[in-house]
Amino acid sequence: MTKKVAFIGAGSMAEAMMAGFFHSQMIEPRHAIISNRSSDERLTFLQDKYGVRTTRYPQALLADADFVVLTMKPKDAVSGLAPLIPYLHEHHILVSVMAGVSTASIVDVIGKKIPVIRVMPNTSAAVGKSATGMAKGAYATPQHLEAVKELFQTIGTVAVVDDEEQLHAVTGLAGSGPAYIYYLVEAMEKAASEIGLNREDAKELILQTLIGSAQMLKNSPKAPETLRKEVTSPGGTTEAGLKELQKHQCQEAFIQCIKVATNRSKELGEALRNQMLNQT
Ligand SMILES: NC(=O)C1=CN([C@@H]2O[C@H](COP(=O)(O)OP(=O)(O)OC[C@H]3O[C@@H](n4cnc5c(N)ncnc54)[C@H](OP(=O)(O)O)[C@@H]3O)[C@@H](O)[C@H]2O)C=CC1
Numbered sequence: 001m002t003k004k005v006a007f008i009g010a011g012s013m014a015e016a017m018m019a020g021f022f023h024s025q026m027i028e029p030r031h032a033i034i035s036n037r038s039s040d041e042r043l044t045f046l047q048d049k050y051g052v053r054t055t056r057y058p059q060a061l062l063a064d065a066d067f068v069v070l071t072m073k074p075k076d077a078v079s080g081l082a083p084l085i086p087y088l089h090e091h092h093i094l095v096s097v098m099a100g101v102s103t104a105s106i107v108d109v110i111g112k113k114i115p116v117i118r119v120m121p122n123t124s125a126a127v128g129k130s131a132t133g134m135a136k137g138a139y140a141t142p143q144h145l146e147a148v149k150e151l152f153q154t155i156g157t158v159a160v161v162d163d164e165e166q167l168h169a170v171t172g173l174a175g176s177g178p179a180y181i182y183y184l185v186e187a188m189e190k191a192a193s194e195i196g197l198n199r200e201d202a203k204e205l206i207l208q209t210l211i212g213s214a215q216m217l218k219n220s221p222k223a224p225e226t227l228r229k230e231v232t233s234p235g236g237t238t239e240a241g242l243k244e245l246q247k248h249q250c251q252e253a254f255i256q257c258i259k260v261a262t263n264r265s266k267e268l269g270e271a272l273r274n275q276m277l278n279q280t
């Protein structure tokens, strides 16, 4: 049976997931409905581009929904959930993609024994290539988890973690991950310009280098370190380049980047809990 999805929040992550679900034909646009806080322009854009329905009436939003996907920022969790509470029932499966926010916090805000699956996708969902992690909340059954896993497998790979706390690490590594890669590409583009390549050639060369390396990592049994060493001729160009990266402690910086992002996920979850405590 065709599933119906309601999105609470109409930002970049909601759009990436929608685009992926529609492309995979897991969800039909007419079976998706989306809301946000205030931007009419954004809702009109999504309606025109994808053919989805839009509304800010909670009852209309939740009436037919099988999955209710929480795609607002963690700080907006309470204000986003509050108007939905009277219309949320145990037959809804809540899917939260909010960084750092625990399933327990969501259940506490709602005040009902509702199934919640916490999911951390990334924006590559838009092209069916998300690296998604997920865990189930206290009132979600293995069947609920399986249903959400099936949904997200249409937009990429899914790792189910036993301990929900591990989703902070999934966030630091893979949720934020695309941004690290884009940052690297920005640097490669700047370098290409400075060393005299035109934009079109540089774009193609960078893209193919990334795709080729990703494919090698995926298909080859060799470790990344071995693959790196195979590129690095003694006394050659790669060695000279890598020495510069080591001088700037690039690897350490990347490790620290992922740790700091992981920690930020924990902070976002704690900030919401404090916000909830201050409101009671
Ligand atoms: N971007 C990413 O790569 C990823 C994001 N996430 C998570 O996804 C969530 C959304 O992120 P992102 O899409 O980047 O954020 P955006 O800022 O792009 O979008 C947030 C959306 O939430 C809406 N919103 C805010 N308050 C409410 C409310 N009270 N009721 C209904 N809607 C509301 C906003 O509406 P309006 O504009 O009208 O205020 C906006 O449409 C976050 O929790 C983030 O942690 C998870 C994985 C990856």
Ligand SMILES: O=C(O)[C@@H]1CCC=N1
Binding pocket: 099, 171, 175, 176
């Ligand atoms: O930056 C953020 O907080 C969100 C969560 C993961 C990716 N973007």
